[in-house]
Amino acid sequence: MATSSAHMESExxxxxLEVLFSAEEIQARIxxxxxxxxxxxxxxxxLLVGVLKGACFFLSDLMRSIDIKLxxxxxxxxxxGSSTRTSGEVRILKDLDxxxxxxxxxxxxxxxxxxxxxxxxxxxxxxRGAASVKLVALLDKHERRExxxxxxxxxxxxxxxxxxxYGLDFAERYRNLPFIAVLKNPEA
Ligand code: PRP
Numbered sequence: 001m002a003t004s005s006a007h008m009e010s011e012x013x014x015x016x017l018e019v020l021f022s023a024e025e026i027q028a029r030i031x032x033x034x035x036x037x038x039x040x041x042x043x044x045x046x047l048l049v050g051v052l053k054g055a056c057f058f059l060s061d062l063m064r065s066i067d068i069k070l071x072x073x074x075x076x077x078x079x080x081g082s083s084t085r086t087s088g089e090v091r092i093l094k095d096l097d098x099x100x101x102x103x104x105x106x107x108x109x110x111x112x113x114x115x116x117x118x119x120x121x122x123x124x125x126x127x128r129g130a131a132s133v134k135l136v137a138l139l140d141k142h143e144r145r146e147x148x149x150x151x152x153x154x155x156x157x158x159x160x161x162x163x164x165x166y167g168l169d170f171a172e173r174y175r176n177l178p179f180i181a182v183l184k185n186p187e188a
Contacts, residue, residue, distance in 0.1 A: 011174070016188050017164070017181035021156060026138075026166060026180065027061065029155050033136065034065020036153060037106065045069050046104040049096065051121070052076040054110040057167035057175065058138045058155075062108060073097060077117065090120045101129035110167045111139040115147035122149070139163065139180070162186055 021029075037046075045068075050059040052074055063072060076094035105125055112118055118135060125133045138155035141163075164170050165177030170186055 012177060012179075016184050017174075017177070018184055019179050019181050020158065020161075020163060021166075021180040023166075023178040026155070026178075030058070030061050030138075031065050033153050033155060034062055034067075037062075037136070038065075038067050041066070041070070041104065041106070042068055044104045045071070046106050047098070047100060048072045049105055049107045049125070050074050051107070051109055051117075052094070054167040054169065054175070055108050055138075058110050059108045062136065075121075077121065079117075090117055092124075099128070100125065102131050105130045105133045107133065107135045109135065109137045111141060111163075112137045112149050112151060113141045113144050115145045115149040118149045119147040138166075139168075 048059060048063055048066075048070060050056055050072065053076075056074075059072070063070065073096045074094065075092065075096060078091040078093055107118070107121065107125065109118060112135075118137075122133055122135060134152040135150065136153040137151045139158050140151055140154050140156070141158050141160055143160045161182045162170065163180055164174035164183050165180045167175050168180065169175045170183055174181075174183070
């Protein structure tokens with residue numbers, strides 16, 4: 001394997017990152033959320049719906065803290081462009097592979113920011129005849145909300161800073177951080 005100085009630079013100790021929630025804090029919070037969902041959904045065989053890509057890391061840990069019969073599906077939705085942003089319309093790039101009529105749906109998201117994506121997605125899933133549709137989100141950047149979104153299970157409230165890690169990216173980078181950090185200078 002080639003050895004250059006670039007290979008030695010640790011992404012996890014990048015000085016441009018300021019840790020907001022450590023890996024231990026995240027895992028402890030997820031265990032508590034999982035226990036709550038385990039209690040609330042016992043006997044209901046819920047369908048967890050993960051929204052690609054950012055939520056997959058959270059979903060992967062969360063579902064292993066939910067000790068009941070369940071299944072999991074993924075959706076991919078396009079980020080709205082500047083012209084479609086205010087309408088809140090999002091495009092479904094990959095839909096569910098199963099019908100959800102009569103199912104108890106738990107949408108799993110990494111972050112709720114403006115609320116445009118989730119208000120659209122939750123309404124869309126409800127319109128398909130699900131028995132219930134609830135939302136679990138790891139992070140809530142409430143100050144930025146433009147559309148009301150009810151978060152049924154929340155990990156952490158965060159201030160309006162640019163956060164990365166544990167699935168959250170900046171230009172596709174930093175998703176692999178085991179912790180959540182504020183990106184001090186996105187230009188760096
Ligand atoms: C994030 C997040 C939500 C959305 C929330 O996804 O996973 O889907 O943004 O933002 P909103 O409340 O302003 O609508 P993103 O578009 O960053 O895609 P990614 O998960 O692939 O990184």
